[in-house]
Amino acid sequence: MNKEFYKLKTSIIKALSNPIRLMIVDCLRDGEKSVTQLIELLDEEQSNISKSLGILKSNGLIKDRKEGLNVFYSLKICCINQFFCCLDSMIEENIKYQQELINSSTKKG
């Protein structure tokens, strides 16, 4: 149990554990976007988007490319599709489980 190593891992997970940042990553799955585009797509404050991009970048999840005034961000991680796939199936399972709980409780009561 090397706790330092787990801290390193959780810092990456933490970067994804915020709705705005997760939306950004999801958004970038279909190609690079400028900060302005992300602000529009996500309908969030400019400073929030900028800060979120900084956190994602410093954790190695995205990379940037400057072009004049604009900065374009894109994904740096290959396994992101698997990741979202996994997340979706977890949510699906959770919903199914909660449904079962509701069903069994209504049968009893």
Place this chain on the structure above:
Amino acid sequence: MNKEFYKLKTSIIKALSNPIRLMIVDCLRDGEKSVTQLIELLDEEQSNISKSLGILKSNGLIKDRKEGLNVFYSLKICCINQFFCCLDSMIEENIKYQQELINSSTKKG
């Protein structure tokens, strides 16, 4: 951009974004463990472990089975191996990238 849906997703990710909780999940990859076993393996306070298990369970990541005084926990998610695999490759890439930065800066300076 359905923000509520992303909140749902991030609550699952958040459950994994803490060193103790991630250690627990990793620990359970080789089979179910009792709370006492986890306390010993992780060398953490009993209440921390218990609370962590509660968070993981309520997010549908683990399940429990009672046997006398003991409660055994096990993984409920199938894609956890992929998840850790992905995490490891991300960390590896980050370290590689940081190495490159160090190398290129020492060449210049």
Place this chain on the structure above:
DNA sequence: ACACTATATGATAAAATTGCAATATAGTCA
């Protein structure tokens, strides 16, 4: 019933994260 063990829960202070507003930086164009 009592003592004992395993686990869960509650209260709470400290630490980390969030979101907004303001400000700074830096590239472009006149």
Place this chain on the structure above:
DNA sequence: TGACTATATTGCAATTTTATCATATAGTGT
């Protein structure tokens, strides 16, 4: 140079998360 646009950074109050201590619950054996 000055005005303008895109992006980054800073300050800070509000919220959330964490860790610890104390207490509660619940099963077991006497």
